Amino acid sequence: MPQTTITRATLSDIESLVPLFDDYRQFYEQDSDIGAARSFLTERLQREQSVVFLATINGHGVGFVQLYPSFSSVGMQPVWILNDLFVAESARRTGVAGNLMQAAIDFASESGARRLALATAFDNLPAQLLYVEFGWKRNDAFIHFTYEL
Numbered sequence: 485m486p487q488t489t490i491t492r493a494t495l496s497d498i499e500s501l502v503p504l505f506d507d508y509r510q511f512y513e514q515d516s517d518i519g520a521a522r523s524f525l526t527e528r529l530q531r532e533q534s535v536v537f538l539a540t541i542n543g544h545g546v547g548f549v550q551l552y553p554s555f556s557s558v559g560m561q562p563v564w565i566l567n568d569l570f571v572a573e574s575a576r577r578t579g580v581a582g583n584l585m586q587a588a589i590d591f592a593s594e595s596g597a598r599r600l601a602l603a604t605a606f607d608n609l610p611a612q613l614l615y616v617e618f619g620w621k622r623n624d625a626f627i628h629f630t631y632e633l
Contacts, residue, residue, distance in 0.1 A: 486541045488580050490587045493536035493548065495529050498522060500538060500545030508548075508570035512605075535564075537587040539571070539580045547571035549584040551591070554601075561598035564588070569602075569611065581611075585618050603628065 493501055506521045528534040528550075539547035550568035555561070566588055571580045592600045602620070604611045 486578065488546070488575075488578070488583050489540045490537050490583050491540070492591075493529065493538040495526065497536075497538050497545075498526055498529070500540070501525055501536065501548055504545055504548050504570055504572060505568075507572065508568060511570065534567075535591060537584055537591070539575070539584055541575060541578075541580075545572075546575035547580045547584055549588050551588055551600075556598045559598045562596060564592045564595070564597050564600050566600050566602040581614055582618070585614060589618070 491497075502518060502522045502525060505525055506516055506518055509521065510516055525536070529536065533552070535551045535553075537549050538545055547570055548568070549566065549570075551564045552567050554563045554565050556563050569581065569584060569588075571584070588600060600620075602615070604615070
């Protein structure tokens with residue numbers, strides 16, 4: 485099995501991240517838009533609005549996880565939202581997703597966060613199995629709503 489390297493992404497990683505991010509968006513039935521993907525990721529990293537970990541094999545980007553900061557008012561501690569996790573089809577079932585998940589967990593723990601939170605599609609069973617494997621608990625105590633603008 486090839487060696488996976490996980491690093492915290494910087495602006496110098498944009499060219500490796502952009503095609504992965506574009507593929508991730510297409511997975512969720514969005515149109516490909518490389519330019520917008522580049523702008524979006526560049527802005528997040530420049531403004532330090534998210535933390536991205538990049539998985540590489542032999543120097544080639546094969547996956548990423550993106551975390552956004554939030555806070556727990558009740559717990560009075562930071563919370564990280566695991567918003568995006570993606571592995572290129574060619575690297576699936578090689579442990580890359582697990583390595584990215586562990587990087588996210590380690591980062592959140594080291595940052596003093598109260599918890600990590602995420603949401604996934606009902607039909608994304610491979611992702612759900614990964615989350616359960618890593619000890620995530622389904623939370624049916626809350627009903628989540630969205631308001632589209």
